[in-house]
Amino acid sequence: MGIDFDANKPIYQQLVNRISSEIIRGVRQGGEKLPSVREYALEAGVNANTIQRVYRELENLQIVVTKRGQGTFITDNHKRLDTLRETMKVEFIQQFIRDMKDMGFSTQEMVESIQSEGRDKK
Known part of the structure; x- marks a missing residue:
C-alpha cells in the first residue's frame, strides 16, 4: 500500500506527525495498541528500522508506552494527549502564519480570510 x-x-x-494527528482526530484512542513494527512498516511502505525510530520518538514524547512482550500502546494519560493537541495546533498556526507572511499577506488579511472561510463552511 504505502504512504x-x-x-x-x-x-x-x-x-x-501522522500518528499524532490520528490520535488528536480520534482515529486512534488512548490505550489502543499500535500495529507491530513490521505491520506498520508494510502498511507505510518503509523499512522496519524507520518505524522503530517513529515508535521510539513517540515514546520520548510520552505519546506511547511500550510494554515488553505486549507491544506499543497509545498513552491513556488524557492530560498528555490534551497537551499534544494544543502543541500541534500552535505549530500548525505558526507554520500557516509564516507561510502567509512569506507570500506577503498581512495579519489583517489572514484574519479576514479565516473569518470568511469559517462563515462559508457553516
Missing part, C-alpha cells in the same frame, strides 16, 4: 511522503521532510517525522 505518499514529502521528499523535503524526514519520513520518520512525517510518520510521527
Whole structure:
C-alpha cells in the first residue's frame, strides 16, 4: 500500500506527525495498541528500522508506552494527549502564519480570510 511522503521532510517525522494527528482526530484512542513494527512498516511502505525510530520518538514524547512482550500502546494519560493537541495546533498556526507572511499577506488579511472561510463552511 504505502504512504505518499514529502521528499523535503524526514519520513520518520512525517510518520510521527501522522500518528499524532490520528490520535488528536480520534482515529486512534488512548490505550489502543499500535500495529507491530513490521505491520506498520508494510502498511507505510518503509523499512522496519524507520518505524522503530517513529515508535521510539513517540515514546520520548510520552505519546506511547511500550510494554515488553505486549507491544506499543497509545498513552491513556488524557492530560498528555490534551497537551499534544494544543502543541500541534500552535505549530500548525505558526507554520500557516509564516507561510502567509512569506507570500506577503498581512495579519489583517489572514484574519479576514479565516473569518470568511469559517462563515462559508457553516
